[in-house]
Amino acid sequence: MNIDKLSEILSDQPAYRFKQVYKAIWQDLIDNFDQATTLPKELRQKLNDNCPLNINGELFKTDDKKTLKALLTLGDENKIETVLMMHNDGRHTVCVSAQVGCALRCGFCATGEMGFKRNLTVGEITEQVLFFARYIKKNYEPDDRVSNVVFMGMGEPFLNYQNVMSAIRLLNSEDGLGIGARKISISTSGIIEGIKKLSKEGLQVNLALSLHAPNDKMRQKLMPISKKYPLKKLISALDDYIQKTSRQVMIEYLLIKGINDWPETAQELADLLQGKLVVVNLIACNPVGDNKPSPEAVIKKFKHILERNGVVVTQRYRFGREIDAACGQLAAK
Ligand code: SAH
Numbered sequence: 080m081n082i083d084k085l086s087e088i089l090s091d092q093p094a095y096r097f098k099q100v101y102k103a104i105w106q107d108l109i110d111n112f113d114q115a116t117t118l119p120k121e122l123r124q125k126l127n128d129n130c131p132l133n134i135n136g137e138l139f140k141t142d143d144k145k146t147l148k149a150l151l152t153l154g155d156e157n158k159i160e161t162v163l164m165m166h167n168d169g170r171h172t173v174c175v176s177a178q179v180g181c182a183l184r185c186g187f188c189a190t191g192e193m194g195f196k197r198n199l200t201v202g203e204i205t206e207q208v209l210f211f212a213r214y215i216k217k218n219y220e221p222d223d224r225v226s227n228v229v230f231m232g233m234g235e236p237f238l239n240y241q242n243v244m245s246a247i248r249l250l251n252s253e254d255g256l257g258i259g260a261r262k263i264s265i266s267t268s269g270i271i272e273g274i275k276k277l278s279k280e281g282l283q284v285n286l287a288l289s290l291h292a293p294n295d296k297m298r299q300k301l302m303p304i305s306k307k308y309p310l311k312k313l314i315s316a317l318d319d320y321i322q323k324t325s326r327q328v329m330i331e332y333l334l335i336k337g338i339n340d341w342p343e344t345a346q347e348l349a350d351l352l353q354g355k356l357v358v359v360n361l362i363a364c365n366p367v368g369d370n371k372p373s374p375e376a377v378i379k380k381f382k383h384i385l386e387r388n389g390v391v392v393t394q395r396y397r398f399g400r401e402i403d404a405a406c407g408q409l410a411a412k
Pocket residue numbers: 187188189230231232233234235236266267268288289331333362363364365366367405406407408
């Protein structure tokens with residue numbers, strides 16, 4: 080698929096053609112312009128030649144069919160992964176990638192291990208959602224649709240800021256998929272410039288911050304990028320963001336056995352976050368490299384300490400480990 084040239088191809092067309100083309104792509108979910116019968120034949124041909132709609136994807140499913148992973152091959156043969164999670168409450172969440180690989184090399188993450196290849200275009204980001212929108216339309220009930228999008232796949236969304244924002248506006252737009260901004264979340268490893276910019280966008284999207292440690296020493300061991308963004312500055316950016324947007328921020332905290340899961344670490348985290356408009360999302364780390372998830376009892380204790388200190392905590396349900404579709408396991412092997 081390549082819709083990045085759409086505006087160029089339609090530039091000599093009357094305005095209503097845009098509407099027709101958008102409706103065909105995003106509402107009718109066509110995969111070939113021949114199906115767009117409202118368009119003149121020559122235009123369909125031109126669009127098919129320049130903006131092909133077919134998506135080259137290979138699908139993997141867990142046995143319970145609740146997690147689906149698509150390995151998409153891009154125009155230049157690079158591959159990316161995108162994941163659909165079917166929640167029991169009816170939400171259908173697509174986890175999208177923002178980059179091919181990632182330059183930040185967090186020790187616990189398989190994407191980091193593969194290094195950085197390139198940023199994704201707006202078309203390549205949105206096509207991940209479109210792939211599953213089409214899939215759901217073909218295989219599920221008429222009421223089912225992609226309800227949520229999270230930027231928690233491969234790469235760091237704030238290091239591809241412009242394209243990620245344009246993709247979000249397209250997914251959110253009434254002429255696009257019409258996914259509510261409040262149903263879209265961006266997860267960042269803590270790129271301060273991005274947090275600042277997002278606070279000025281006037282978009283109701285959700286911000287998630289991958290913290291994983293309550294002090295610089297521990298955080299720097301886990302996430303090399305935190306050397307550039309010390310915790311003091313990061314927390315101050317977080318405070319500013321909350322003040323500007325009045326929106327709750329999700330703090331992602333990966334629990335890695337024997338590394339960042341001590342009771343005193345929980346206390347330090349509680350002290351750091353107390354009184355802030357945040358919810359801590361505890362995630363048992365998925366095994367990558369030597370890292371092992373904290374045992375259930377340790378997680379429980381960690382959670383209890385946070386709660387005792389008045390910090391709001393949730394625990395992330397694990398999706399898709401058996402097909403390497405879980406957080407931090409995406410590596411396009
Ligand atoms: N680069 C961004 C977004 C992609 S990673 C970020 O780091 O936030 C999305 C989430 O998956 C992050 O919270 C990340 O810390 C988490 N993650 C990475 N490796 C993981 C692992 N092995 N197990 C569980 N979660 C992991």
